[in-house]
């Protein structure tokens with residue numbers, strides 16, 4: 001515990017902005033010259049090396065090709081979800097889910113079990129290191145972006161990932177809103193803009209009103225399972241069928257072949273954004289497959305996927321109370337908006353030429369850095385007013401959801417409800433909180449259950465408990481309760497339906513500290529051995545020197561003993577022991593060193609005379 | 612009434628929306644949690660409470676119907692959902708005709724009903740505006756009672772219009 005208080009307290013340190021993407025992640029920082037990316041883009045892939053240590057980013061992406069069962073990618077798709085939610089993903093992604101995954105998914109990666117927040121934490125830690133290397137100081141606070149359409153559990157899971165990585169997440173910011181911040185900086189002061197964000201795994205659409213530095217989100221919509229991944233999976237499926245008929249055997253069960261094909265399919269897809277035709281190829285176990293793919297055919301294949309983005313766009317316009325003509329500008333974000341067909345779809349829908357000036361890969365991280373600047377107090381005039389993407393409600397009689405806070409309400413938002421008892425003397429009231437737009441409990445997402453406990457025993461209906469539901473600026477639910485008769489706070493113990501408990505997160509933080517300690521100890525041992533190496537080498541040399549033979553017998557023996565002892569402790573794991581014996585050898589060879597020094601000086605003096 | 616207070620307003624049923632927005636933005640700059648991200652915990656909590664109150668207030672007051680309901684509720688009126696069988700007497704005929712049309716899936720008739728309901732709603736809104744002005748001038752409970760009656764009718768018509776639109780979009 002105290003370790004963290006030390007970390008987070010003290011003088012204001014720098015706050016970075018992080019885009020923790022499904023496919024790629026980046027970290028950025030805003031100084032007086034504006035926001036800039038720190039280090040390079042990090043593929044959101046985590047792998048376990050043969051020695052059990054973690055590889056993150058490019059190295060992990062390479063490992064994914066040769067040892068697919070040692071690597072995870074697209075883990076953001078699993079953030080804050082339960083095993084029932086991900087049956088669809090399991091068909092398409094090589095996720096190995098292990099037992100006990102009901103409320104938090106546990107992935108099997110090589111011999112380790114990891115939850116999605118822990119995978120995210122690995123990526124965040126890598127970004128943190130990159131930022132620290134460039135900024136030259138420890139970083140402990142960050143703004144992290146999430147898809148606007150993320151629900152409460154997905155947001156909480158992202159925050160947990162930060163905590164596990166040793167980062168206090170000062171604010172979660174919606175990705176399209178962050179993009180608008182990056183764009184709005186030196187652009188127009190007034191107007192209505194739409195941000196269309198199609199990345200690898202998620203789609204978001206947000207409509208914002210800009211007014212004098214205030215970015216007011218009017219409405220947001222999206223699909224947390226729609227993006228470039230879906231295009232990849234479609235092309236992979238087609239190619240696999242093609243290969244099966246050509247080679248006469250199906251390789252779809254072979255992860256190595258599938259991962260190779262996946263990489264080639266992605267590269268073909270990305271090329272087709274710039275050239276009219278290319279090939280999809282697979283060289284595997286001496287066999288060769290090759291198929292030509294034209295942009296025209298690709299467009300035919302992906303039209304249904306691109307069209308799936310249009311419904312949310314229309315719904316968003318409707319919720320914002322705007323007609324298409326009232327949108328002044330459209331901003332494109334996310335790698336998949338490089339696809340010409342996507343651009344055309346956006347152009348057709350919004351009847352406007354979309355903005356693409358900023359690199360769609362970087363714009364979200366840049367915006368996160370702007371928001372980090374706002375929170376650090378460095379950016380004065382900018383203020384973000386965001387909304388909650390989903391309605392919040394509670395279960396009432398007959399499995400029906402009563403909406404308390406409607407979607408697209410500006411956050412923080414709150415509502416206070418009165419509850420009472422239905423039986424005489426009832427001491428507890430159970431409340432079930434849900435998120436979603438549907439009418440029935442079974443069609444909404446269960447967020448949490450909590451119990452109002454230890455109510456005074458009263459006749460039915462007399463108790464008056466006021467429960468305040470608050471969605472904070474991160475889009476995360478907080479619940480407080482009060483006995484309206486006594487004015488006393490009531491205990492509320494919220495049990496999230498999905499996600500890690502506080503204790504689990506704490507345990508993961510402890511584990512990462514333990515690992516950090518292990519790493520640190522190991523480094524100390526290595527350093528001690530390096531020092532011992534130098535010492536041993538020097539003595540080895542000295543033994544050739546006249547000074548060694550000039551030593552009294554006893555001293556030579558003593559030095560030899562110290563030398564042997566150092567050799568004996570050399571392989572121990574205790575750096576103190578190694579260092580102690582280095583010191584002992586040092587003492588034992590003190591006069592030897594002095595003698596050698598003198599000889600050297602004499603030699604040097606003689607040398608000058610000769611010259 | 613808290614919602615008016617937090618925006619620096621006296622309770623009024625007629626509001627200038629431009630002015631309301633200006634106040635909302637100015638107050639947001641002052642109270643939003645982003646301004647207190649590194650303040651002590653207690654201050655952060657206070658910012659959270661105040662800015663959620665501000666947001667709740669703005670969301671309610673910018674909609675005339677929600678605004679009127681808020682004033683009614685804070686003046687001791689019960690604004691609970693009206694049960695669907697309580698058809699306002701003057702609408703009985705209309706509702707009967709609509710039900711016929713819906714049953715027979717008679718599109719032209721349904722469309723015609725839709726147009727009539729929209730006209731009725733516009734009339735109610737007109738009258739509401741007048742009553743709002745009246746209450747702002749002299750805050751009398753009798754005016755509020757009239758407003759509640761109008762709101763009930765309006766809600767009823769809204770529900771009918773929803774039925775109409777559901778049928779027309781199918």
Ligand SMILES: Nc1ncnc2c1ncn2[C@@H]1O[C@H](COP(=O)(O)OP(=O)(O)O)[C@@H](O)[C@H]1O
Pocket residue numbers: 020021022023024025198199200201202227228229266269270271273333334335336337338339360361
């Ligand atoms: N030139 C391109 N043409 C088509 N798709 C592209 C192109 N460049 C990148 N992508 C796709 O964009 C997606 C990654 O976008 P990104 O915004 O980084 O996603 P995320 O935010 O989900 O991490 C991937 O599916 C990638 O294949």
Ligand SMILES: [Mg+2]
Pocket residue numbers: 019021022175199200334364
């Ligand atoms: Mg993204």
